[in-house]
Amino acid sequence: MDKAPEGALSSLKTGFSNRLPTLGILLLCLLLSVPVLTILASVTNSSDGVWQHLYDTVLGDYVTHSLTLLVGVGLMVLVLGIGPAWLVTMTRFPGSRILEWALVLPLAMPAYIIAYTYTGMLDVGGPLQLWIRETFELRFGEYWFPQIRSLNGAVVMLSLVLYPYVYLLSRMAFIEQSVCVLEVSRTLGATPFQAFTRVAIPLARPAIIAGLSLVLMETLADYGTVQYFGISAFTTGIFRTWFGLGSITAAAQLAAVLMIFILFLILAEHWSRQKARYHHTSNKYTRLPQIELTGWKRAGAMTYCILPVLLGFVIPFVQLSMWAVDTWHLIDKESFLTLFFNSLELASITAVIALLLGLFITYSKRLRPTLATRGMVRILGLGYAIPGTVIAVGVLIPFAWFDNTVDAWMREHFDIATGLLLSGTLVAVVFAYLVRFLPVSLNTLDAGLGKIKPTMDDVGRSMGLKPLQILRRVHVPIMRGSLLTASLLVFVDVLKELPATLILRPFNFNTLAIRTYELANQERLAEASSTALMIVLAGIIPVIILSQTISRSRPGHDART
Amino acid sequence: MTHVLELKDVSVALEGTVIVRDINLQLPQGMIGCLLGPSGCGKTTLLRAIAGFEKALHGEIKIAGHTVSNQQMCLPVEKRHVGMVFQDYALFPHLTVSENIAFGLGTMSRADKHKRVQELAGMLKIGELLNAYPHRLSGGQQQRVAVARAMAPKPRILLLDEPFASLDVELREEIAREIRLVLKHDGITAILVSHNQYEAFAMADEIGVMRAGQLLQWSTPFELYHQPACAYVADFVGEGVFLQGKVLDSARVETALGVLGGDELHGFAEGSSVSVLIRPDDVIHDDASPTTARVIDKAFRGAGYLYTLALGDGSQVQSLVPSHHRHAQGEMIGIRIEMDHLVAFAA
Numbered sequence: 001m002d003k004a005p006e007g008a009l010s011s012l013k014t015g016f017s018n019r020l021p022t023l024g025i026l027l028l029c030l031l032l033s034v035p036v037l038t039i040l041a042s043v044t045n046s047s048d049g050v051w052q053h054l055y056d057t058v059l060g061d062y063v064t065h066s067l068t069l070l071v072g073v074g075l076m077v078l079v080l081g082i083g084p085a086w087l088v089t090m091t092r093f094p095g096s097r098i099l100e101w102a103l104v105l106p107l108a109m110p111a112y113i114i115a116y117t118y119t120g121m122l123d124v125g126g127p128l129q130l131w132i133r134e135t136f137e138l139r140f141g142e143y144w145f146p147q148i149r150s151l152n153g154a155v156v157m158l159s160l161v162l163y164p165y166v167y168l169l170s171r172m173a174f175i176e177q178s179v180c181v182l183e184v185s186r187t188l189g190a191t192p193f194q195a196f197t198r199v200a201i202p203l204a205r206p207a208i209i210a211g212l213s214l215v216l217m218e219t220l221a222d223y224g225t226v227q228y229f230g231i232s233a234f235t236t237g238i239f240r241t242w243f244g245l246g247s248i249t250a251a252a253q254l255a256a257v258l259m260i261f262i263l264f265l266i267l268a269e270h271w272s273r274q275k276a277r278y279h280h281t282s283n284k285y286t287r288l289p290q291i292e293l294t295g296w297k298r299a300g301a302m303t304y305c306i307l308p309v310l311l312g313f314v315i316p317f318v319q320l321s322m323w324a325v326d327t328w329h330l331i332d333k334e335s336f337l338t339l340f341f342n343s344l345e346l347a348s349i350t351a352v353i354a355l356l357l358g359l360f361i362t363y364s365k366r367l368r369p370t371l372a373t374r375g376m377v378r379i380l381g382l383g384y385a386i387p388g389t390v391i392a393v394g395v396l397i398p399f400a401w402f403d404n405t406v407d408a409w410m411r412e413h414f415d416i417a418t419g420l421l422l423s424g425t426l427v428a429v430v431f432a433y434l435v436r437f438l439p440v441s442l443n444t445l446d447a448g449l450g451k452i453k454p455t456m457d458d459v460g461r462s463m464g465l466k467p468l469q470i471l472r473r474v475h476v477p478i479m480r481g482s483l484l485t486a487s488l489l490v491f492v493d494v495l496k497e498l499p500a501t502l503i504l505r506p507f508n509f510n511t512l513a514i515r516t517y518e519l520a521n522q523e524r525l526a527e528a529s530s531t532a533l534m535i536v537l538a539g540i541i542p543v544i545i546l547s548q549t550i551s552r553s554r555p556g557h558d559a560r561t
Numbered sequence: 562m563t564h565v566l567e568l569k570d571v572s573v574a575l576e577g578t579v580i581v582r583d584i585n586l587q588l589p590q591g592m593i594g595c596l597l598g599p600s601g602c603g604k605t606t607l608l609r610a611i612a613g614f615e616k617a618l619h620g621e622i623k624i625a626g627h628t629v630s631n632q633q634m635c636l637p638v639e640k641r642h643v644g645m646v647f648q649d650y651a652l653f654p655h656l657t658v659s660e661n662i663a664f665g666l667g668t669m670s671r672a673d674k675h676k677r678v679q680e681l682a683g684m685l686k687i688g689e690l691l692n693a694y695p696h697r698l699s700g701g702q703q704q705r706v707a708v709a710r711a712m713a714p715k716p717r718i719l720l721l722d723e724p725f726a727s728l729d730v731e732l733r734e735e736i737a738r739e740i741r742l743v744l745k746h747d748g749i750t751a752i753l754v755s756h757n758q759y760e761a762f763a764m765a766d767e768i769g770v771m772r773a774g775q776l777l778q779w780s781t782p783f784e785l786y787h788q789p790a791c792a793y794v795a796d797f798v799g800e801g802v803f804l805q806g807k808v809l810d811s812a813r814v815e816t817a818l819g820v821l822g823g824d825e826l827h828g829f830a831e832g833s834s835v836s837v838l839i840r841p842d843d844v845i846h847d848d849a850s851p852t853t854a855r856v857i858d859k860a861f862r863g864a865g866y867l868y869t870l871a872l873g874d875g876s877q878v879q880s881l882v883p884s885h886h887r888h889a890q891g892e893m894i895g896i897r898i899e900m901d902h903l904v905a906f907a908a
Contacts, residue, residue, distance in 0.1 A: 180647040180648075180649055180650075180651030181651040181652075181653060183612075183614060183638070183645070183647070183651070184645060184647060184651045184710075184711075185653075185664065186613075186614075186637075186638035186639050187612060187638055187639070187641075187643055187644060187645040187665075187711070187716075187720075188639075188644075188664050188665025188710070188711075188713075188714060189639045189642075189665050189667055189714060190639055190665075191637070191639055198664075199653060202653075202655045203653075203654065203655055205655075
């Protein structure tokens with residue numbers, strides 16, 4: 001008994017069986033690429049004129065609306081993200097320590113939920129307009145009020161919850177910059193503001209672009225917000241083409257066009273991450289000299305940093321809580337529990353599978369870091385960029401084909417109708433989740449494993465420990481944090497996911513996200529608050545993890561935070 | 562003579578702790594000064610206060626005759642016209658070498674900028690590197706670029722923070738001498754911070770030894786070595802040991818090595834106890850000498866051996882002896898004292 005596992009583990013390192021892990025990764029890679037390959041292959045299929053119809057009518061709208069969203073959100077997240085990142089890193093003012101992590105909080109708020117909440121507050125029937133009408137004795141139409149359910153509204157909603165990506169990455173870049181580089185620019189005659197614009201920003205540019213690419217990927221992937229605001233963008237178009245026009249081929253072709261946009265963003269992100277390595281300025285980390293702000297500068301900095309948190313998290317969170325308290329008695333507790341457990345079930349299953357696959361992949365890569373394995377791991381890592389809608393369509397087509405083929409074959413040979421084996425089951429849902437969220441688990445585990453230097457294994461071996469003992473006494477304790485983080489991140493991502501679940505879920509199978517979506521679309525915004533609040537609360541977990549990782553990232557910096 | 566840098570009673574505190582207190586010093590035009598001391602003595606803090614990165618608690622700092630800091634005001638860094646070279650060079654990674662050098666040239670015309678960059682590149686021998694990015698340069702090259710960048714706007718004074726600490730030991734003194742020549746050629750006044758006395762000797766005209774936030778002595782390297790102002794400076798600069806002695810009269814002291822001194826008054830009262838500084842080069846190996854000492858330890862120094870010798874009363878001195886004189890441990894050898902100045906402190 002004792003011998004077997006040791007032999008199994010070390011045979012991974014030597015002997016012919018070392019091809020097994022590589023083979024395993026290859027298989028996974030192929031399997032998880034099926035949705036994207038399906039989408040890409042769909043380009044050659046005929047959609048019986050539906051595509052031509054789309055091209056003649058709505059495709060132009062999809063492109064312009066999606067581009068407008070990209071430009072608008074892109075600009076707004078830069079303003080909301082970079083300034084506060086610089087201020088909390090380089091200056092001190094009342095509350096700056098709290099804002100350091102509070103600025104990440106809007107990340108806990110899915111875009112569709114903030115959209116529902118603000119609509120409830122600001123729409124014609126909402127409390128604000130009601131108050132205006134009563135106070136000034138006006139009727140609707142007699143006063144100007146911004147239309148929240150519009151393209152501009154969507155830009156604002158998405159920006160408010162997505163800016164933390166830019167904030168986080170630019171803050172990391174600012175923290176890593178050598179203070180000397182900034183100081184040297186001062187001795188060369190630059191004012192603090194010029195040091196920011198001429199040195200800090202150019203140095204952080206790769207990080208900012210990486211953050212921006214993530215934001216834009218999420219913007220393109222968003223379904224909930226644009227659907228609710230009635231904007232014809234790519235994601236809504238894919239839904240409409242399929243459910244409205246009944247053409248899954250045309251829907252897949254739309255998804256393929258969307259993938260071209262995504263590809264550009266992936267390249268931009270990849271390029272900027274490469275570039276960022278050269279922009280490392282120093283290994284010498286001195287104390288960050290934080291300037292104490294006074295007077296109007298202090299007031300300005302506080303306002304600038306508080307506004308994003310207030311608008312992106314605090315106000316919608318408070319509103320949701322108030323609604324939840326008001327409507328709690330209306331909610332059918334039993335069905336609420338079912339929703340809760342459905343979500344819990346999906347999220348846990350996915351988190352565990354993603355964790356196991358992630359461990360298998362990262363360990364295989366560590367044992368045999370060949371060009372092939374590393375390449376495949378990189379391909380697996382691209383899943384996060386693909387919108388849930390696209391994945392869902394890409395899952396639906398091959399699974400239906402599989403079911404039909406099996407069914408036909410069984411009928412022919414055994415006269416048994418197998419019906420739908422995979423389509424419309426949880427297998428399809430979890431599979432889609434894995435395509436999108438396995439990278440989250442992979443990245444976390446890879447970083448954790450990176451902390452275990454190969455020499456640590458050697459030290460263990462030299463002290464007479466067997467491989468399994470090394471695993472237990474060295475790897476597991478060091479990896480524990482990463483394991484937990486990886487599962488939590490995937491768990492929460494699954495809880496928030498909307499479009500893929502919507503398309504692939506089994507008939508009558510509801511989750512917290514789905515129920516929120518349904519209630520909101522029935523204009524029962526207040527009732528949607530309980531489920532929405534659950535999702536937001538879960539979303540706070542990764543925010544806490546993220547802020548902890550960052551404060552640990554700079555030696556000497558965390559000591560004071 | 563005009564002083565480019567003048568400090569009057571300057572104290573600096575970091576987060577409430579006084580790091581540097583009551584520093585007075587003056588540096589004339591074209592001279593290179595050095596703040597020398599162990600880590601934590603406050604030398605870098607003082608340099609940063611001169612640059613303007615730290616605020617002086619009190620005292621006055623004048624650069625080229627202009628007050629840049631006193632009780633009432635503290636000019637921001639960018640208005641002080643100082644050049645600074647950092648320990649890690651801090652080159653801008655997003656700019657080429659020539660863009661780095663031109664960074665501080667501000668409103669100058671393109672042609673003038675080009676001319677100044679070429680001029681500096683010539684002086685610092687980095688002409689071929691002008692289009693490269695910093696991450697491709699070696700440590701020594703990065704340092705030259707950092708110096709060129711700091712010199713480009715013709716600062717009133719150049720500040721160098723441990724400029725050679727990141728270089729290989731073999732390169733340090735060589736580059737220090739080279740940079741000294743460049744600074745001298747351009748007539749630049751500079752002040753550097755170092756914990757390495759050999760760097761300081763290679764580079765500076767005047768050296769200030771600092772300890773626990775205080776400036777103990779500010780003088781030429783020669784004076785520092787031969788006429789240290791206090792026991793700490795004597796110990797920190799160069800090698801040597803202290804020998805206990807008794808004052809015979811106003812000029813002479815009796816020690817285990819015999820009677821020392823003779824020409825100058827030492828100022829101690831007759832009969833009082835003193836410590837006398839004995840440098841290894843004061844102790845000459847001489848087989849004919851009646852004074853002998855036992856070899857306790859020896860360290861090979863290439864051109865010579867550094868012997869540790871025990872005298873009759875058990876006290877020890879060091880002697881630098883040409884390496885062709887070889888003696889085993891335990892052997893008795895003849896020694897004689899040859900010193901220009903008697904350096905003694907109250908025991």
